[in-house]
Amino acid sequence: MSSSSSSSAAAPPVEKPSAVFSIGINGLTSVVLSQPGGYSAEVLLYGGQVISWKNKRGDELLFISKKAVFEPHNPIRGGIPICFPTFINNGSTEQLGFARLRYWEVDTSIDLTTSSDKASIDLILRPTNDDLLKCPNQFEFRLRVILEPNGDLKMNSHISNLNSDGKPFTFLFSYHTYFYVSEIREVGVEGLEKVDYLDYLQNKKRCTEQAEAITFDSEVDRVYLNTPDIISITDRELKRTFTIRKSSSLPDIVVWNPWEEKAREMTDLDTIEYREMVCVEAAAVGSEITLKAGDEWTGTHHLSVCPWTLGKGC
Template structure:
């Protein structure tokens, strides 16, 4: 399908993806960031902060962003890397990926520049395919080592999703798993609850997670389903009231209507030899809240999906 490319208010290009049932997605070339995903009823599914900074070089708080080449306090860079603060390009040569059938899709690419090499001395190509279909948004990130030395990285697809009331939300699929708690100096714990619920700030990296995780929003009668491959970890974050009010790009009450659930590679960084490529996959969809939580029983869940 042809791409609809527009200029935003700051003159930066954005791409509008649409599909026959009426859903849509909006992608900025700055940061390769998805800033809108609407369902067939034109309801927005991605959270954006009421105080988001839309001016370069700041990243926009919300949507879906690619955090690379490191995520979290794992190295010398900003904890969310630098590719979300750079201008990406349309990828005219998606190479090894097959055509996306008749779905609405765009291929983006980011190549490290001389300036980037000064702060992170490894050459790479980061590609991202974004595909929209009825009720579904698929992201396929790929990293190729174009350097003559091994390349090691961590990565996250940071998904900010709209919910009705964070106090009424539960996440299923992470029970019984180990996690690193960023609020307690990355101490390691094991999840004891039947599902993750929220009554205060949460900032955790869940390790060796299943391919399927669900966010159940009782009030909206909506469940987000996250499926992933190649990204073993998952990050759950909500700043709650005190931290939200202290953040310059977050509205004081915004925490009530958002949850961040990220697909990530953190505990075991990826290492690529020169010329090697890594590929991940993330699929976001919405289903009815009649969704059976037993489908996410960790004893039955399948660690992998096609």
């Protein structure tokens, strides 16, 4: 499955919002959300991962690598992996977490389509015995993915600390979103001017962003701290703008592109595919989230796409 071409056919028209189970690559089950305007999104039960988001013309808006591995126990390169429960261990960050490597349950207590105008799916993740060896915390993670009538994509995460011993639960979190772009050099990320960031290519050196729009001519790996809640990604060649609207519980934005040398080292990314993607992630990674026993954390992000307008989001 690949998003390297934006000429894929539009989904067959539907008369009302729908959510339909589908069997895909290697027998992995997904739910396809559709709207009458031709919009669609696909959510894998493996990883609770959105692997497709299309506009009414059938153009793919998320990047999936041609070399992505759709097999159990492997992360899938692209779409929107959920990075949880990432945590700090002996001063270093444990990368990405296991939520993206687990099968999520469908919440059968909620209809697949939950209203007259929204197509949605509700999923639940609970830790396995093996997970508890890595992260000894009882929790429940409820995820709702919504495809709006106008094609916007919304993800709501609710994480509850169920530790019976009263122990707090501490973690980091991000929606690791891979946006499909025409050419990385034609992309600008707007809304982060004057925001402090940690540069992971310089041993987490703290810097302040000076540019009105972040552009790309080499590898970028940064965590922007305490950012505005609205961020835009412009693609000048495709003449479209993505907008991220996030809850204040996701204070940070991660901006990442591996560039050519790092891409060569990645077995699940084609050498030139770094040119077709940019990761801009709503996240809580600058400082840890701590839940007391019985407490719940909620993190929401809302993705829109519209014709490109200089300096303005959707």
